[in-house]
Amino acid sequence: MPAAGDARPDAAADQAAHDVLVSLYPTMRSDLDGRLASELAGMPDGQAKQDGVAGGMAAARQLIALRSSDGSSAAAAPFVAGTGPGDYRPTPPKFPAPMYTGWGSVTPFLLDNAQQFRPAPPPSVSSATYATALNEVKSLGRDSSTTRTPDETVAGKFWSATPVWNTWNQVAQQLVADRHASLAQATGVFSALDLSLADTTIAMYDAKYHDDVWRPVTAIQLGDSARSPGIVGDPTWMPLTPTAADPSYPGAHSALSEAAATVLTAFYGSHQPVAITSAADPGVTRSFASLSDAADEAGLSRIWSGQHTRIDHQAGQKLGSEVAGRALEDLSVRQSTGG
Incomplete structure (x- = not known):
């Protein structure tokens, strides 16, 4: 959805970044809310600021929806280490489980x-x-x-x-x-x-x-x-x-x-x-x-x-x-x- 013609791009960018980050890291919402409020407080109030915020919200919603089924939150199948020459297996000294297998x-x-x-x-x-x-x-x-x-x-x-x-x-x-x-x-x-x-x-x-x-x-x-x-x-x-x-x-x-x-x-x-x-x-x-x-x-x-x-x-x-x-x-x- 295109933003209003007078929308402030900095307000849009701040709002979009905030909304995406809150979606990804909900436990950090309080800190992210404070950062957004601080950024927006430095901009003059008015329609351009409001339109920028609205545009940022819309962009964030679209991006979150677009990536909602990208597979990043899917549970990976258990990794089974090979035993033959060349096969990967956990490494010393702590032999940690493989990461990001999916x-x-x-x-x-x-x-x-x-x-x-x-x-x-x-x-x-x-x-x-x-x-x-x-x-x-x-x-x-x-x-x-x-x-x-x-x-x-x-x-x-x-x-x-x-x-x-x-x-x-x-x-x-x-x-x-x-x-x-x-x-x-x-x-x-x-x-x-x-x-x-x-x-x-x-x-x-x-x-x-x-x-x-x-x-x-x-x-x-x-x-x-x-x-x-x-x-x-x-x-x-x-x-x-x-x-x-x-x-x-x-x-x-x-x-x-x-x-x-x-x-x-x-x-x-x-x-x-x-x-x-x-x-x-x-x-x-x-x-x-x-x-x-x-x-x-x-x-x-x-x-x-x-x-x-x-x-x-x-x-x-x-x-x-x-x-x-x-x-x-x-x-x-x-x-x-x-x-």
Whole structure:
């Protein structure tokens, strides 16, 4: 439903954000109500403000209704771990239950379906290609590695904060603030960024649980040269940071960071420098000459922290790039048609 012609866009945006967040997080209503009241109090009273509020309410109702049956609240079927070579199973030391096992079944926002850009099957865990990739992690990703550089150790811990999409939204917030973006400009940035991150997440979990590849810590601890030439097991091996509770292929940090950097580069250019902080490593700031450099390090850091192989990293980058391209195409079409 189109808003009245005189509607204040800032009032509409505040009201819509409030209503959607209350729907998602009802226990936070009191705080969200207070924030909305504070924002609206700063605007002059009048018909334009009232029309903006009404327009925001209508937009929120439409979005909530649109996503009410997207599958995000459906209970996932119990995960049954495999026992064969390459099969994912919970990881030491706490062996947590797998996460988001059904998220690949959520309806995407922009993609035709979650499988649209599903990565090609990974190399067999008995292949020489996999052995090479795993041995890289075995050397660089161990908690007590002597081949990982000090800077790689810092990066491995720095990017371990999850979810990584929070980090990229913070980057976007800083870029929007630095450029003094208008509400319309900021909306364009964040809609493209977060829709691409949302659909990358759906596509990524679809792929993870489709291929169901074990994590490096499992592969290394259970390594069997008889079945996997070139891999020598080490039951004492542990990664630099705790392993996430989901299958290895494709890499989440690689996919999400590539998606984010692709979108933000489209808005701010291929030579946009950026300084990033992380909740996982307070007081540390990582500086990069470009958004793509930051995304590259985010993905590679998961090798240095013992989480993923380079095979996972490359598949994740390709997936994130493809999903972000779809998001940017959609934004371009909406802008050209006035939608």
